[in-house]
Amino acid sequence: MSQRLEGHRRPAREGRALVAIPIAWIIAVTVVDVLAPPQIHLGPLLVAAPALTPSFGGPRTVGAVAALAVIAQTVIGVVRDPAELLSANHEAQIIALVLVGTSLVIFCVLRERRAKELKQVRYVSESAQRVVLPPLPRQLGPLRTASLYLAAEAEAQIGGDLYAAVRTPSGTRLIVGDVRGKGMTAVRDAALLLGAFRVTARGQEDLRDLVTYLDRGVRGDLAEPDGAGGYEETFITATVLDIPDQEGRVQLVSCGHPPPIVLREGRPTTMNARHPAPPLGLGGLADSRYHVESFPFEPGDLLLLYTDGVTEARDPAGTFYPLAERVTGWTGTDPDAFLGRFRQDLLRYVGGRLDDDAAMVAVERPAVPRA
Structure with a gap:
């Protein structure tokens, strides 16, 4: 004060x-x-x-x-x-x-x-952001987490980018997504998906069932009336993950969203999904399209989740921000310190102003188990 x-x-x-x-x-x-x-x-x-x-x-x-x-x-x-x-x-x-x-x-x-x-x-x-998109807690079971939201408009601190985390009996479930479009409609759609995720992530044992429920739950509400009396198609790209508390492989369902990156001793590895699914909200798609994949997440690793506002940020010459290249060699796995350094690097790269909202979540599995 x-x-x-x-x-x-x-x-x-x-x-x-x-x-x-x-x-x-x-x-x-x-x-x-x-x-x-x-x-x-x-x-x-x-x-x-x-x-x-x-x-x-x-x-x-x-x-x-x-x-x-x-x-x-x-x-x-x-x-x-x-x-x-x-x-x-x-x-x-x-x-x-x-x-x-x-x-x-x-x-x-x-x-x-x-x-x-x-x-x-x-x-x-800012008040709406704290209600709809509160910062992630610094501790989720054995994991340490941090979140960052950068708004493209100085007057509006919230948009269609979203993230959330829920604790389950065996681990932590995370979602990072991006609503197509901007304005209050995108905020409403983001709030809708986040509410559905927070309610059902604890109850659905299988990650495929969770993503199927999310798609069914929001599919009917993501159609906005257009000026001609019809409906404009809207969708949400998302990545849903299940991170076990014990050492093991992270389960992932990718719905048209940029792939996670695992930073291990300064070396980034992009975890591209072999069978990516269409974005949430696109009706008429078979539930079997949701494939659960996995990748290693070992003690001492840093997991990076982000929206396309990060990778599609451009410098004055029009070159996209090369996330994996920029974080190569970054030592230290403290999520808060990493996101602080990342924020400075990204804003410096684009000249201080983003063209689109950007969000990032950093998750660390400590090398030494915490009480």
């Missing part, structure tokens, strides 16, 4: 310090204009002071600086033309300063209102 308050106070202190710049400018222009020869008029330069202030100040600060500029222009007019009190030229400059100052104050009010709205939208989206 103290760090957050300090973060709010620091910009306020910096803003108050920067106010000295336009004030010093007003004083300098006033003094030079009063001392300048009669044919030289520097009063119009006063408009630079209120024009500069919105870059660091709010409506009140801008209004105060603009009022100070008007007063300075009045003083210049009285001192330079004491007989006429204020010439027509000085009156015109004062009116111009009043108009400019008023316009800048209105601009600052609208800007702060917009910033407040964006802050509220961000707060709502």
Whole structure:
């Protein structure tokens, strides 16, 4: 809490310090204009002071600086033309300063209102993310886990990428997926699948039966009415895994989703499914298409699950992010540290902004058993 308050106070202190710049400018222009020869008029330069202030100040600060500029222009007019009190030229400059100052104050009010709205939208989206897509716990039985969600839009912290984990009597079940489309429809479809997974993952013993149930459960709800009165086909790519607590092979059903990667001593291995199934939600497909495959996941390994927003991220030259190549040689298997390093590397690769939402889950099977 103290760090957050300090973060709010620091910009306020910096803003108050920067106010000295336009004030010093007003004083300098006033003094030079009063001392300048009669044919030289520097009063119009006063408009630079209120024009500069919105870059660091709010409506009140801008209004105060603009009022100070008007007063300075009045003083210049009285001192330079004491007989006429204020010439027509000085009156015109004062009116111009009043108009400019008023316009800048209105601009600052609208800007702060917009910033407040964006802050509220961000707060709502972050709250929705915590409800629909909470971070994975750091400990799931003997496994250590970490999750990362990167939104493409700064104002929206949640989209169609999804992940969840459920403990079973013999291990941990994980799902990572990506809903086709964006917006609130994608969020709703992601929430639907996550709810079905959390409810049924503990009860279904066979992984094939679990994926079949998920497909049947969401198939009828993933059809959105289009403008012509029909239905637009929607689907979800997903990878569902069963990781036993004891050392052994991880079971996997791939439904059109990017393959997992196992990082062992800095060497990544892509676990491509030999019999991938179609994405969830595509009706009319036989249940026998869901094939359970397996791969080794030994103590000391780090398992990486991700969405296509990671592998389809591009650098300024248009080259896709080579995930396996980039993580080669990364030592250490702490999931939180890995995802922190991965976040920095990915954002640096794309130049700081993603074109699509991206999610990643890191799972470690510790080399030393934990109590």
